[in-house]
Amino acid sequence: MNSTWTFTDDVDAFLDAAGASLAARPAENTLVLTVTASLRHNGPHAYGDAAPLLGWWRGADGEVAGTLVHTPPYPPLLGAVAPEAVAPLAAALPLTRINADRTTAEALAATWPGHRVDQEQRLYRLETLVPPSPTPSGRPRTATAADRELLTRWHLAFADQVGQPGMHAERTVDERTASGRLTLWEDDGVPVSMAGAAPQIAGTVRISAVYTPPEYRGRGYAAAVTARISRVAREAGAQEVLLFTDLANPTSNGVYQRIGYRAVSDRLLISVAEAR
Secondary structure, eight states, rough: OEEEEEEEEEHHHHHHHHHHHHHSSSTHHHHHHHHHHHHHHHHHSSSSSSSEEEEEEEEEEEEEEEEEEEEETSSEESOOOGGGGGHHHHHHHHHHEEEEEHHHHHHHHHHOOEEEEEEEEEEEEEEEEOOOSSSSEEEEEOOGGGGGHHHHHHHHHHHHHOOOOTHHHHHHHHHHHHTTOOEEETTTEEEEEEEEEEBBBEHHHHHHHEHHHHHTTSSSSSHHHHHHHHHHHHHTTTTTEEEEEETTOOOHHHHHHHHEEEEEEEEEEEETTTTT
């Protein structure tokens, strides 16, 4: 059998082909799993006006050993990819940006005339949860629809902080509050920090959108709200609880390590130097 990439805009066809492969390695494929779940739930324009492009690679043994999901305006996103699938991908698609594990991203970028690293991310896995010490004042609560305006503003501020498009913040807030996947930390009745969680897929939950407004930072709220939502995910049956950080932010990396998260792998967002 020839080793080849196959592409489609049909998320069901993609998951029929690659779903089992993705679920077998849920930590490495966490982003592809959650993006395709959103496409299946919200339709092909869940992330933008352009149709998505989804691809999978089969090796000589016929098994899927590489996946790609592109939802403009976000860069193409790779799941776990076998090294021998990288060159065929570069030949099949005129890539100018990529979000992939460090080794794969660097291998792809080596085929470009020049490139720049736009962001370095680190994936963490929760081992033994360690409550923050000292515990900050205040208490957690599950966010509700009544918090929609505040949560939308905070999601937009978070997106701006991490350099991502801020589209669909309202939809994200609505989905997460409806399913109890947004937690607020309140101090003296005032919301001071938030953390969200993606849906549980293949036994895995990824924590995201951990945000504290600047005026409330440095008081331990982010650690407390992250510990709380991580505990809730574990109690709901998640076998693994994950989160990503920006390696350029040593403060957040330190916070998560202190409450029990341990590094798994790095991802790079890389683009061709001339591309904007």
